[in-house]
Amino acid sequence: xxxxxxxTSDFLHSAYGGxxxxxxxxxxxxxxxxxEGFPNIAKLFxxxxxxxxxxxxxxxxxxxxxxxxxxxxxxxxxxxxKTVENLQGAINGELHEVEQMYPVYLNAAEFQEEKxxxxxxxxxxxxxxxxxxxxxxxxxxxKGKQDIKLEAVYVxxxxxxxILNDAPDNCPVCGAKKEMYKKF
Amino acid sequence: xxxxxxxTSDFLHSAYGGxxxxxxxxxxxxxxxxxEGFPNIAKLFxxxxxxxxxxxxxxxxxxxxxxxxxxxxxxxxxxxxKTVENLQGAINGELHEVEQMYPVYLNAAEFQEEKxxxxxxxxxxxxxxxxxxxxxxxxxxxKGKQDIKLEAVYVxxxxxxxILNDAPDNCPVCGAKKEMYKKF
Ligand SMILES: [Fe+2]
Ligand SMILES: [Fe+2]
Ligand SMILES: [Fe+2]
Ligand SMILES: [Fe+2]
Ligand SMILES: [Fe+2]
Ligand SMILES: [Fe+2]
Numbered sequence: 001x002x003x004x005x006x007x008t009s010d011f012l013h014s015a016y017g018g019x020x021x022x023x024x025x026x027x028x029x030x031x032x033x034x035x036e037g038f039p040n041i042a043k044l045f046x047x048x049x050x051x052x053x054x055x056x057x058x059x060x061x062x063x064x065x066x067x068x069x070x071x072x073x074x075x076x077x078x079x080x081x082k083t084v085e086n087l088q089g090a091i092n093g094e095l096h097e098v099e100q101m102y103p104v105y106l107n108a109a110e111f112q113e114e115k116x117x118x119x120x121x122x123x124x125x126x127x128x129x130x131x132x133x134x135x136x137x138x139x140x141x142x143k144g145k146q147d148i149k150l151e152a153v154y155v156x157x158x159x160x161x162x163i164l165n166d167a168p169d170n171c172p173v174c175g176a177k178k179e180m181y182k183k184f
Numbered sequence: 185x186x187x188x189x190x191x192t193s194d195f196l197h198s199a200y201g202g203x204x205x206x207x208x209x210x211x212x213x214x215x216x217x218x219x220e221g222f223p224n225i226a227k228l229f230x231x232x233x234x235x236x237x238x239x240x241x242x243x244x245x246x247x248x249x250x251x252x253x254x255x256x257x258x259x260x261x262x263x264x265x266k267t268v269e270n271l272q273g274a275i276n277g278e279l280h281e282v283e284q285m286y287p288v289y290l291n292a293a294e295f296q297e298e299k300x301x302x303x304x305x306x307x308x309x310x311x312x313x314x315x316x317x318x319x320x321x322x323x324x325x326x327k328g329k330q331d332i333k334l335e336a337v338y339v340x341x342x343x344x345x346x347i348l349n350d351a352p353d354n355c356p357v358c359g360a361k362k363e364m365y366k367k368f
Binding site for chain 1: 204251
């Protein structure tokens with residue numbers, strides 16, 4: 001806690017801004033999906049919004065330290081279209097994090113030997129890979145005017161690992177126990 | 185919906201980023217206040233986090249339009265200290281919005297005749313004045329090692345108007361009916 005290097009600190013700030021905005025737009029897009037008649041896609045947005053909250057909270061705590069103002073520069077996705085289009089925005093955002101943002105941030109944190117930031121970036125990267133896939137499945141369904149099929153969505157409150165229908169005995173990313181998963 | 189002018193659009197993007205991060209840090213600081221033995225301060229953080237979500241959602245919908253990426257520059261407050269210190273961060277953030285950010289954004293939206301943005305900035309400005317006061321009251325209590333006294337917190341889901349203990353018959357900012365207020 002309380003990152004030491006300025007560059008890794010900058011990246012934690014940007015990642016926190018990005019995760020906070022992702023959390024927020026998924027809540028908004030989830031409410032829109034509900035209205036459009038896709039309750040399960042709405043549930044998926046709500047669950048993944050919670051996973052982004054876990055990531056934001058982890059980054060915030062790694063920044064740590066005393067009360068301080070900062071100007072944050074962060075990527076975000078906008079748009080208030082149909083759910084098929086909003087899901088494309090979600091896929092774009094997740095793929096940017098998976099292919100560009102988190103690999104580079106993780107590499108920098110390794111280079112600067114920032115253990116806490118490495119952990120926080122690693123947790124997010126692993127979850128975003130799953131989010132991109134889940135949003136693709138949801139978009140395939142929505143393109144055919146169907147809701148996605150799911151019983152429930154489970155999210156690990158430590159790392160944001162996200163899985164449909166049932167939680168594993170232990171989180172494959174952070175090791176948290178099945179009982180800790182939050183059910184949506 | 186779908187703002188026309190680039191400058192007002194920029195300000196909506198920044199305000200959205202700021203509100204999203206405020207929402208997120210209040211959830212984090214609320215959980216920390218709960219652990220420190222201040223359940224009512226935790227409730228206040230949770231309720232005001234919801235008000236910031238209302239603001240973020242309003243700004244996002246005023247931006248509107250097609251799916252698009254953007255780089256957002258926004259102010260935020262950091263720090264993981266004791267609740268008294270976190271409340272100082274909250275007060276600083278709210279006062280910046282009340283004294284600097286929202287008056288300037290509102291003035292610009294008036295100048296550019298952006299009606300929707302005016303409404304969204306006005307709603308936020310009015311709520312932030314109350315948030316600054318409520319966080320000061322909470323900090324006064326916490327400085328004396330006491331929790332703040334409150335029965336409940338009510339938040340208007342249209343504009344984010346925030347009030348302790350009972351909701352008014354009509355929201356004094358947007359006119360929403362008492363029954364619409366969300367209780368915390
Ligand atoms: Fe994330
Ligand atoms: Fe994600
Ligand atoms: Fe996990
Ligand atoms: Fe706000
Ligand atoms: Fe506020
Ligand atoms: Fe209101």
